[in-house]
Amino acid sequence: MVTKxxxxxxxxxxxxxxxxxxxxxxxAYGIKxxxxxxxxxxxxxxxxxxxxIELRSGIADDSRFADILIDVADKYRTPGKTLLLxxxxxxxxxxxxxxxxILREHYVFNYINEDLMNQLQVKANFYELCKVxxxxxxxxxxxxxxxxxxxxxxxxxxxxxxxxxxxxxNKLHFENQQKVYKVESPKELHEVIQQIKAGGxxxxxxxxxxxxGDDTFMWDSVIYSNSKGxxxxxxxxxxxxxxxxxxxxxxxxxxxxxxxxxxMVKLQNFLEAVGYQGFANFDLKYDAxxxxxxxxxxxIRQGRSSYYVTALGHNMAEYFVDDLIYQKDxxxxxxxxxxxxxxxxxxxxxxxxxNKAVLKDIxxxxxxxxxxxxxxxxxxxxxxRKLYLFARQVNYYKKYKNNQW
Numbered sequence: 001m002v003t004k005x006x007x008x009x010x011x012x013x014x015x016x017x018x019x020x021x022x023x024x025x026x027x028a029y030g031i032k033x034x035x036x037x038x039x040x041x042x043x044x045x046x047x048x049x050x051x052x053i054e055l056r057s058g059i060a061d062d063s064r065f066a067d068i069l070i071d072v073a074d075k076y077r078t079p080g081k082t083l084l085l086x087x088x089x090x091x092x093x094x095x096x097x098x099x100x101x102i103l104r105e106h107y108v109f110n111y112i113n114e115d116l117m118n119q120l121q122v123k124a125n126f127y128e129l130c131k132v133x134x135x136x137x138x139x140x141x142x143x144x145x146x147x148x149x150x151x152x153x154x155x156x157x158x159x160x161x162x163x164x165x166x167x168x169x170n171k172l173h174f175e176n177q178q179k180v181y182k183v184e185s186p187k188e189l190h191e192v193i194q195q196i197k198a199g200g201x202x203x204x205x206x207x208x209x210x211x212x213g214d215d216t217f218m219w220d221s222v223i224y225s226n227s228k229g230x231x232x233x234x235x236x237x238x239x240x241x242x243x244x245x246x247x248x249x250x251x252x253x254x255x256x257x258x259x260x261x262x263x264m265v266k267l268q269n270f271l272e273a274v275g276y277q278g279f280a281n282f283d284l285k286y287d288a289x290x291x292x293x294x295x296x297x298x299x300i301r302q303g304r305s306s307y308y309v310t311a312l313g314h315n316m317a318e319y320f321v322d323d324l325i326y327q328k329d330x331x332x333x334x335x336x337x338x339x340x341x342x343x344x345x346x347x348x349x350x351x352x353x354x355n356k357a358v359l360k361d362i363x364x365x366x367x368x369x370x371x372x373x374x375x376x377x378x379x380x381x382x383x384x385r386k387l388y389l390f391a392r393q394v395n396y397y398k399k400y401k402n403n404q405w
Contacts, residue, residue, distance in 0.1 A: 007325050008081050009033035009317070010072060010107065012096075013088030014053060016343070016375070017304040019043040021086055022050050023377045024310045024317035036072055046385035049377065060091060066099040073106035082325060085109040090121070091167050093301045108324045110227045110278040112300060119274070120298055123164040123206050133270045136292045138285070139209040145197050150190060151207065158184050158210040161192050165203035174199030180249045182210060211285045211294060215242050216355040219293060220255055221267050221282040222306045224316075226323040226330070229277055233319060234264045235309050235335040240353055240362065241344060244403040250283070252305040253396075254342040254349060256361055257312065257335060263293050264334055279316070281306055307374045308341035340371035344400075345393045352400045 009025050011018050014037030022044065025031045032051035035044055038059045044050060054072055058064035073083055085107035087093035096103060097111050112120070119125045123142075130137050142164065143151045161181040163169035177199060183189045193205065211217065218239035224232050240254035267282055281303035283296045302316055310316050312335060322328040340362060342349065353359050365371050375389055 005029050005031060006081055007084050007321065008076060008078070009084045009086060009320075010036060010069075010076065011086050011088060012036050012059065012069075012092040014039065014041040014044045015088060015304070016043050017088035017302070019047065020304065020307040020310070020374050021088060021302070021316065022047065023374060023380070024307070024315050026377075026379065027310065028315045028317045028321075034072070034076055036069070042385070042388050043375070046382045046388065048381050048385075049379060060095075062095065062098075065095040066102050069099075069103060070106055077106075083107045084320060084324060086320065087111075087301055088304075090299065090301070091170075094121070094167060110320065110324055112275075112277050116274060116276070117300060120300055121167075123297065124204060126297065129274065130270070130295060133273055135266070135270050136294045138211055138287075138294050138296065141207050143193065143205045143207055145193075145202050145205060151193055153207070155186070155189070155207065156209060157186075158182055159189060160206075160208040160210050161189065161196075162206050162208075163196070163201060163203060164206050168203055169201050172200050178249070211287045211289075213286065213288060214354060215239050216353070216358045217286045217288070218242060218252070219258075219282075219284040219286060220252060220303070220305065221264065221280075221284065222302065222309050223268060223271055223276075223280045223282070224319045225271055225276045225278065225280070226319075227277055229272065229275055230329075231268045231272060231332045232323075232330040233309065233314055233333050233335065234268050235314075236260050236264050237308060237341070238358070240340070240342070240349065240358060241400075244400055252303070253344045254340065254353075255305055255308060256358065256365065257308060257337060257339045257341075259334070259336040261334060267295075268332070279306070279319075305341060305343075308339055309335060311341065311372050311374070312337050312339050338365060338368075338370050340365040342371060342373055343375055344396045348396050348400055351397075 011021050011033050014035055018035055022033050025033050026049045032049055034052050035050050036054045038057055056068045059068050087096050097114050097117050119129055127137050127140055141153045181192045183192055220237045220239060222235040226232055237255040237257045239252050240256055243249060243251040243253060271280055279302040281299040284293045287294050349362050
């Protein structure tokens with residue numbers, strides 16, 4: 001284990017987001033982080049750039065989370081080293097925040113307080129907050145799955161249905177369960193609501209106007225606000241492709257960085273107004289009908305595709321470390337460099353991106369070497385992992401060919 005740095009990253013998760021954070025630390029400091037997760041995933045289990053993976057089956061349980069992390073802290077505590085804690089999905093970040101008081105005795109981290117988390121993660125609260133601060137959102141109504149009354153609001157079709165409480169929804173497993181539903185009629189909407197209720201979900205459903213446009217109408221923004229609430233990084237990127245399988249819609253597989261100072265400052269001002277701290281990741285869609293970017297949600301963490309900021313020299317790990325370990329002040333950077341982030345092979349981009357202007361940019365960036373896939377990190381040497389990744393690339397072609405959103 002590298003000892004020259006006065007900190008050790010403890011990353012909760014074993015998925016793609018966890019891997020991207022692990023390579024960010026490895027690139028910047030040569031450090032192999034400790035990963036803590038409930039199960040081995042091939043993104044990280046075969047990696048040579050993690051020091052150890054602590055598999056704890058109860059890590060996702062509210063009642064066990066803090067005890068497990070205290071045990072991990074006891075195991076890796078070393079004189080002169082600060083343990084830096086980073087979550088990689090909504091559940092883990094929520095549990096860090098809910099247990100912040102006791103965890104701060106063992107770790108440093110930069111997350112918002114519980115009250116603000118509930119304002120941002122509960123979608124009814126979030127959309128109200130957006131309205132107050134002048135952030136555009138899609139036309140949205142809510143339906144409580146505890147209600148015995150059928151949904152009878154007037155909607156324009158097609159419409160989108162998704163759970164307001166994604167954490168509770170993702171704990172359920174039922175037939176034909178989808179992350180997001182697109183329905184074409186009141187009859188289909190009613191059937192989906194009944195299916196979700198029967199599956200055990202008791203939270204609110206978001207029923208939303210479907211904004212027309214393919215994946216390239218989706219946009220992404222990554223923002224880092226330091227532990228004093230000062231914004232240090234703002235990015236903006238156009239989605240090229242998202243996952244097209246029903247269980248993974250909304251996970252971006254390719255993006256191109258863009259620059260739009262007006263919307264970047266607008267999102268920055270929103271976060272500063274509510275007192276935000278840490279990484280935030282906005283999901284937006286451009287509505288050509290009224291020429292506005294409309295925010296769907298903000299993830300209170302870096303996203304699995306946020307690695308593009310690291311690739312452009314604004315390493316995510318360094319933002320955490322400079323803030324929490326070295327208390328460095330940084331001026332705000334509005335990222336304005338061209339880059340194509342992709343976790344799918346070039347053949348998928350060429351064959352399944354229909355937007356001609358975006359396809360032209362893809363070809364230009366590939367030709368200029370301004371692209372990258374973080375999963376093929378050159379310093380990760382495990383041969384079996386490389387073989388798995390190549391097989392995964394082949395499978396991506398099949399997935400896009402067989403699944404249309």
